[in-house]
Amino acid sequence: MPREITAFSNPLIKRVRQLREKRHRKEEGLFLAEGLRILTEAREAGRLPEFLFFARDNAHHPLVRALVADTEAAGGDAIETNADILSKLSGKDNPGAVVGVYPEFGPALDDLDRSTAPIWLVAERLRDPGNLGTILRTGDATGAGGLILIDDCVDPFSVEAVRASMGALFTVPVVRTSWDAFQPWLRSGPGQLVGLSLDTDHDYQVPRYDAPTFLLTGNEAQGMPDFMAAECDLLVKIPMLGKADSLNAAVATAVMAYEVLNQQRCG
């Protein structure tokens, strides 16, 4: 049976609210996700929260009931609360129907089986949580095997990244690693590393991309460093006709990932 919390002063509310900050996520190994759509996506992917908060008004919604039942069956804590507290937890004026607190997860590089997917996304020093979440969402849609985060990327478990992923955080494996670990792992098996670059004349539609293709996207402001570009088997450029000299990093990754997917689905 769900218990009830309606006091802002409750220590659990304070503790959960603090998970909006990276420091507390790191200490606790927990993160926040919100909204019925995202939590249902998580449930369908077999991820259930340690704590599930829902508003009494939504208690009879079938998806809320399913979340409560599965959370409790898995040993988690389902907590009935009110819109004000949900609002405080989510940091939004119009909170979703539910907020969940999940244990952080994520495979190691060596857990990935590159033969299971034709496309793998790799990003280095990605700084924007919205870009990270959007790239995960694109990874889900294009059948990517996972997202490999190189060096100092933004936290994939930040509230903004989880929100922008629209649930793909729970379905697309995310590995956090370093270039020094990634490079030897990459070369220990088949696959080509394809870098998105502004410093090349190779049109992205010309090469044939064989599986597995590892698509490397560089830092939003600076692109990738020269030593990473030098390690790429192929550097390609998306044509730009306008005044601006680059695309948004999540957009560029998506245009490129769809090119790889389109080649493969067209045989």
Place this chain on the structure above:
Amino acid sequence: MPREITAFSNPLIKRVRQLREKRHRKEEGLFLAEGLRILTEAREAGRLPEFLFFARDNAHHPLVRALVADTEAAGGDAIETNADILSKLSGKDNPGAVVGVYPEFGPALDDLDRSTAPIWLVAERLRDPGNLGTILRTGDATGAGGLILIDDCVDPFSVEAVRASMGALFTVPVVRTSWDAFQPWLRSGPGQLVGLSLDTDHDYQVPRYDAPTFLLTGNEAQGMPDFMAAECDLLVKIPMLGKADSLNAAVATAVMAYEVLNQQRCG
């Protein structure tokens, strides 16, 4: 000669700071842009600020000097200030070197000449300013003639939209209009309306897109209403292999816009 303001209490500082809110932008007909890259893009597109704020430390940067000279030559006000005030104006801890205050602009539908570009972007009830800015940036890159905003879209002059556009707000014409005005204008000349939809089996890579193609992207959460879908000459879907049922709106627009561009550049 630039004048100097270093007091937070200066009424102009307060007035400019308020332009972060839509209500004040509307009253004043002015908006904020920040960062040397974006303001230089604007200058190159012939847009100069009414007020230009720069920190003394950056006064000798050649791009800052060019901005100051051109702003003053056009009758604008160049104001030397400090990092704290720039920070206050931009709302960021690490403000760019410059902040500019520009008069809002934007053509009317009847000012657009559809024969000048093969692609035109159309968005209805777009709610996220980051998506709007990112779509403008993509529009610049794909040679779109403009972005037509239908019905209740987010303000293209919001700080977040201007920032995400990376300067494309100044190079890609933005029209704010209604469906009731757009529909007859669309049908008064050549061009097909192509809607991105989840409720169709038509793969986006199958049709040939003739110029001018108007690409319609619907609201992030709901997609476009049925009556708009019914007006489309073509509804197309981007394939999605994963668990999620949609792509980010700016990503979907970009994947689609590059398909149109790629068909045209390949003859």
